[in-house]
Amino acid sequence: MNEQQRKELNQIKENPTDRKSAQDKPLKEKTSADFAKYFETTYQPPSLKNAKKRGKEDVNVHYDFDIPEDIARIGEGKKFLIRTYGCQMNEHDTEIMAGILTDIGYESTSDTNEADIILLNTCAIRENAENKVFGEIGHLKPLKQEKPDLIIGVCGCMSQEESVVNRILQKHPFIDLIFGTHNIHRLPQLVKEAMFSKEMVVEVWSKEGDIVENLPRQRKGSIKAWVNIMYGCDKFCTYCIVPYTRGKERSRLPQDIIQEVRQLAAQGYKEITLLGQNVNAYGKDLDMEYGLGDLMDEIRKIDIPRVRFTTSHPRDFDDRLIEVLAKGGNLLDHIHLPVQSGSSEVLKIMARKYTRERYLELVHKIREAMPNATLTTDIIVGFPNETEEQFQETLSLVEEVGFEGAYTFIYSPREGTPAAKMKDNVPMEVKKERLQRLNALVNHQAAETMKKYEGEMVDVLVEGESKKNPDVLAGYTHRNKLVNFRAPKSLIGEIVQVKVTKAKTWSLDGELVQTAEVKS
Known part of the structure; x- marks a missing residue:
């Protein structure tokens, strides 16, 4: 300054x-x-008391983002690298930051040694995610010593935590820039200040920023795209830091979302995923009777082959959304529905605001409307004081629902959340053993589901070469099953028919169905 x-x-x-x-x-x-x-x-540290008092006012929509003339080409001849940790929302934020950096003259690189600016877009959801970031910060220190003009920045959810900012200030003073999740649109000014300031540049807002619509983006690829429909979360699950790091729920206007989807369709994208920390809460903060079901009912009429959404909260998964999803078409019936625990007692302590019975009732409604729907979930084991009986309830719910996949985690306390203050008498070896049992059950159910695909014909959106073999192509079915098969690379970006020849636990092998339309 x-x-x-x-x-x-x-x-x-x-x-x-x-x-x-x-x-x-x-x-x-x-x-x-x-x-x-x-x-x-x-700026204030995360506060459950203050956050719960926040209202729905003071959120404005801006369409006036531009880059000042004195910053317009500040990155000319330089390169940037962004390392992304965590959820799809972070991936989406990275696309925006990449777009902004490109607009001020930078070029993208994947080589750390070539980069003139390195941004770590961080995740705060679990302790392991934070440890990875601090490990990377340590690895970058010698590079900073070798290249003093290199700008190293830390952004994303970790930057919204006061303890993290203080740790960086005290132990990693070579970091040049820290900014949060609410002020990404300020990146041009922050980069300029980091270039010329002799001190660390820190700009973290505790209050949510307004919605800025006309930010540039550099999307990954031209086949699948993220479309953010809302920001923040108001659920305040006792274990979760997101309501503090991402702020209150703010929905984009329907017309802005629909315009973005139409543009993606015109550009030839084959699949979009609607994003939100709690995507089912879309529209609840708008002054209109309009929710996620209404939005998807409009989007299904747009000429784009596949539409997904994530992440859902069971509490906000309403009948209108089920009714619209049941219409099918480009609205896919793969639903990720985090349950977190199969015990009503644990769910109450988690402040999930639904019971085991309510969750199963929702699953029944979904199955009734969409008999072939694929359900996946998130589950936490070892929540403070979880008993063996309560864990058994989780196992039985997994079996009853028939989840075809699950992200499973040992509970990780996050500073500033109510759960972090709870006494926990479950030994870590018990938690690890429970995780192993849960994963064994999930893997078994996934493998059994995959076996049903053998000999079947499936439509596959071809995304590119297989990670394990460049001579094999890989893509996903509409139920999000990974399929590997040999075919011409000219089919990348197309939806093709594949006959499944072999089922594995998490993927399928197949053969391309030769048709007149197949490009050689």
Whole structure:
């Protein structure tokens, strides 16, 4: 921050009227002092009490993002690298940051040694994710010593945690830039400041940012695309840090989402996934009677072959959504429905706000409307004080639902969440043993499901070469089953018919069905 910017900041701090006017300025008119003031005067550590009081007001939609002339080519002749950790939302944020960096002159690289700026887009959902990031920070230190002009930045969910920011300030002072999930649109200004500042640049907002619609994107590939429909989460599950790191629920306007999907269809994309931390809550903060079911009912009329959505919360999975999904067409019947535990007692302590019986009732409704629906889930084992009997309830629910896949985890306490304060008397060896039993059951069910595909014809969206063999192509069925088969590379990006010849636990082998339409 230069001397003039510091004077502006001090003036804003001293005059509350100026402070409010700075917040109310249009996005493109805000200065570094405005944003620095915002951080210094409003940043607070995560607080369940304060977060639960937050309202639905003060979220505006901006269409005025632009890059100032003095920053427009600041990355000319330089290269960037973004390492992404965590969920699809982080992948989506990375696409935006890549688009912004490209627009200010940078080129993408996958080689750490070539990069002039390296951003670590972080995840805070589990302790292991944070450990990976701090391990990578340690690995980058020698490179920074070798290349002093290299900019290293930490962004994403970890940056929204006060303890993480303090740890970086104290133990990793060579980091140049820290920014959070709410101010990605500020990346051009932050990069410029990091280039010329002699101090670490830190800009983390505790309050959610507004919705900025016209941000550039550099999407991964041209076959599948993420479409964010909302931000944040208001569920406050006792184990989860997301409501603090991502903020309150804010839905994009339906017309903006539909326009984006239409553009992707016109560009030839074959599949889109609608994204949200709690995608089923879409529209609840809008001043209209309009939810995810209504949005998908409009999107199903757009000429794009496949439409998915993630991640669902059972509490918000309503009858209207089931009714629309049952219409089929391009709306796929693979539903990821995190249950987290099969015990009503554990679910209550988790603050999931549904019971085992309510979850099974929802599954029954889905099966009744879509008999062939594929269900997958998330499950946490070893939640504080989980008993063997409660764990057995989880196993029995997995069997009763017949999940075809599950992301399974040992509970990881996150600082600042209510669960982190709970006394836990379950030994780690018990938790690991339960995870092994759960995974054995999930793997068995997945393998049994896959066997049913042998000899069947499936439609496969060809995404590219197999990771294990460049002579083999790989893609996914509409129920999200991975299929490997030999075929011409010209079929990448197409939906083709494949006959399944062999089933494995997590993938299928097949043979391309030769038709007149197959390109050689």
